[in-house]
Amino acid sequence: MPDWLTHMEPHWAWLSLGVLLAAAEIVMPGFFLIWLGTAAIVTGVIAWIVPLAVPAQLGIFAVLSFVALYGARRWLKANPITTTDPHLNQRAGRLVGEVLTVTQAIEDGRGRAKVGDGEWPVRGPDVAEGAKVRVVSAEGGMLVVERA
Template sequence: MDGIEPYWIWLAAGLVLAGLEMVVPGVYLVWLAVAALVTGAIVFVSAPPVMMQVVCFVFLALIAVFSAKRFLRDTPIVSSDPLLNNRVARMIGQIARVTDAIESGVGRVRVGDGEWLARGPDLAVGQRVRIVGGDGGYLLVEPVTLIADEGTAPPTA
């Protein structure tokens, strides 16, 4: 190429890929940027033919991507809210009201502003239930006793 050394092209490509990593969500382009920057350093030192430069970039990109994949897979992601995407688990312990009678173990309950399919003992419309778990798209419920509802202790003898 006239006037431009090949290593400058690789270094510029690496910087552009690193810049795009800031704009595009994910962790993909950074590894290609690393491969391009290392290829640029190799081309600066040894000046291989263009085909060897491309092969070097491809191998370095594969090594970087697979190394990162292995490293990131072994690193656990710690969340401040582990139930963030598990709506059923977030509802365990909440009180709901039966909207469609639970008959033969299946009915509907209202939780907040939504209705959910529910499984539990047969209950009439309007009864209050406590969510105790989930089974696929169903909430597992149990009836709430009057004493637990009022928050009072049972009478002593």
């Protein structure tokens, strides 16, 4: 182990760990590491104010981690995060109501339609190539359409 690491004050180790966990939350968000980082920072502040043995600091960190995770989980369950755009990452859902041009005739309920600069598979009533259809819903990567 490097010499500087063995002589490091424990509170600096806890504060550093907390900052690293908070940074890791930014890099790979999951809304989990931030609570462990908060517990590590609070443990570091406590260790700075009240010199404690390392096992006691580990116990404080464990308790604070549990309390932070449990409290955050309960709060998020009671106050779910809502969005103003429910179809934010659902491109097919965003197309509902759009009028598209059929590029491959819909026969036996299946065909293709132009969406932007690409084509999407569609399902709906039989129509000829070049006809206009309106998207009424989306099922996975398939658009359900009706005559426009």
